[in-house]
Structure formats: C-alpha cells, structure tokens
Amino acid sequence: MPAKMFEHPYRGRWAAIATMHGKERAIAPVLCRWFGMTITTAPGVDTDALGTFTGEIARSGTMLDAARAKALLAISRTGAPIGIGGEGAFGPDPGLPFIASGRELLLLRDSATGHEIVVFRRTATNYDHVTIAPGDPIDAFLARVGFPDHAVVVRAEPRDGRAPAKGLRDRKQVEAALRDVFTSAGRAAIETDMRAHLNPTRMTSIARLARALAVRTARCCPSCGTPGFGLVDVERGLPCGECGAPTRRIRAEIHGCSACATRALRRERAAALYADPTWCQICNP
Numbered sequence: 001m002p003a004k005m006f007e008h009p010y011r012g013r014w015a016a017i018a019t020m021h022g023k024e025r026a027i028a029p030v031l032c033r034w035f036g037m038t039i040t041t042a043p044g045v046d047t048d049a050l051g052t053f054t055g056e057i058a059r060s061g062t063m064l065d066a067a068r069a070k071a072l073l074a075i076s077r078t079g080a081p082i083g084i085g086g087e088g089a090f091g092p093d094p095g096l097p098f099i100a101s102g103r104e105l106l107l108l109r110d111s112a113t114g115h116e117i118v119v120f121r122r123t124a125t126n127y128d129h130v131t132i133a134p135g136d137p138i139d140a141f142l143a144r145v146g147f148p149d150h151a152v153v154v155r156a157e158p159r160d161g162r163a164p165a166k167g168l169r170d171r172k173q174v175e176a177a178l179r180d181v182f183t184s185a186g187r188a189a190i191e192t193d194m195r196a197h198l199n200p201t202r203m204t205s206i207a208r209l210a211r212a213l214a215v216r217t218a219r220c221c222p223s224c225g226t227p228g229f230g231l232v233d234v235e236r237g238l239p240c241g242e243c244g245a246p247t248r249r250i251r252a253e254i255h256g257c258s259a260c261a262t263r264a265l266r267r268e269r270a271a272a273l274y275a276d277p278t279w280c281q282i283c284n285p
C-alpha cells in the first residue's frame, strides 16, 4: 500500500453497514485493514423489506438503488459519516443462458457530501434450482449446490400462498419441508439460498468485491482529492493492423472523479499496437 494512504480522507473514519445477512464479516476486515475504519452493523435494519431472493418481496429499482437505500439506512440508523450497502442478483448468464451467473455491487456513501464509490462484478455462483415430485432423488442436486455448507430453500411449485422454508442446512430439515409441501402440492422446488451468511460462495465473492472497493477508494482524485478515482469509461478506436482505420477495440481506459470533472487517459495502448483486422469494419465488414 502506498504511504500516502496514511493521509487518506477516510482514514480512521466510522462506517456503518446495513445487512441482515452477515455481509460485514466479508467487508469490515478489508476496510479496517486498508483504512483503519471502525465498522458498525446498523441495528434494526430490515434489508429484506427492500427485496428478497425468494420472491416474497420483489426488489423495486436497480441493484444500485437497493445498495444506495441500504447505505442511507445505515447512515440514518447510526449517525455514521459513511454508509455501506451491497446488493446481489443471480440468474442465467445473459451471454450463456445455461450457466448461472451472479452479480454483486457494493456502494460506499459519504453522508456529508453525498459522494458515492461503487464497485460491481460478475461472480461465480452456485445459484440453481430443481423441481421435483414425491419420491424423486435430490442427492445429485444437493451435491451440485454445495449442500450442506450452502443452505437451500424449499417451496411449492408453482408457488402457493405459504412462506418458503428457508435456510435449510440439514438433510432431515429438507425432507421434512418437502413432506410438508407435498401434503398440499404435487410438485416442490428446491433452490439455493442466496443470503450471504448461508452461502459461502457468495460470501467469498463479497470479500473479493470489498477488496475492489478498497482499491478504488484508496485512489484519490488528483485535482480535488475525493476518494474513488478510477475507471469510468473506455476509449475505443485501436487502429486496424491492416488498413489503420479505427476499430471497436479499446485504445485506452478513461479514469475519472465522480465529484469533479477531472478525467485522465490511463493504460493507453502503445502506438505500435494494432487491432487484428477481424475487428475492422473495413477489412472484415
């Protein structure tokens, strides 16, 4: 870590996290190590009211909206000068529909200025579900999703009015929940429980993202000193190796400050670097 971090504006500050699912275990150690921050978990915050993975409460708005709402709750419940909120989303990968993908977002908000630092990543996940009838085998599914280290949820398929049985980490609990569903429904669904404290894969992803948040937060704007200077856009137009015309390939990263208008080109590709002609609209239309 560079020495200038000792003068970092967030050094030794107090931050609050709104989470019901133990995310502070993945986030607090990183921010404590990097910035000497004191991290509090905001009490009495019902983050489930902002949306659940099991569908009883749909999230309104984007992942960013949800993470911001949590950070604001953390600030208002504790009076901390910095609030942190996180949000995950899971489903089929848009590019590879048969592969599940996860997305995680972390947001740090400075309550005095309203300044926010946001990091986002696509992550590996055990997200999965299976629909079964009475007597169908479930062992292969449970093994695939990492049960019992990773909890599962059991519900009727299609959903009926009853609350799903969540956080199941014991084979007997799963069987009892299935028997219960089959008393009134012909089919049941077993799903991965995506809440962080019941999903070690997710907790690991959040810890990685917390490191990314620390890296981003550590970089301060060269003009105004606000933390969080980093990648905001890319500049395309790497020249074609055959004809020299600009292509869609990235030529440089644009780093910027979200508090002022400062922008800087970083990681500019060397003048001798060209794009493969397969990327060229002229050579390979």
Ligand SMILES: [Zn+2]
Pocket: 240, 241, 242, 243, 244, 245, 277, 280, 281, 282, 283, 284
């Ligand atoms: Zn070309």
Ligand SMILES: [Zn+2]
Pocket: 221, 222, 223, 224, 225, 226, 257, 258, 259, 260, 261, 262
């Ligand atoms: Zn700035």
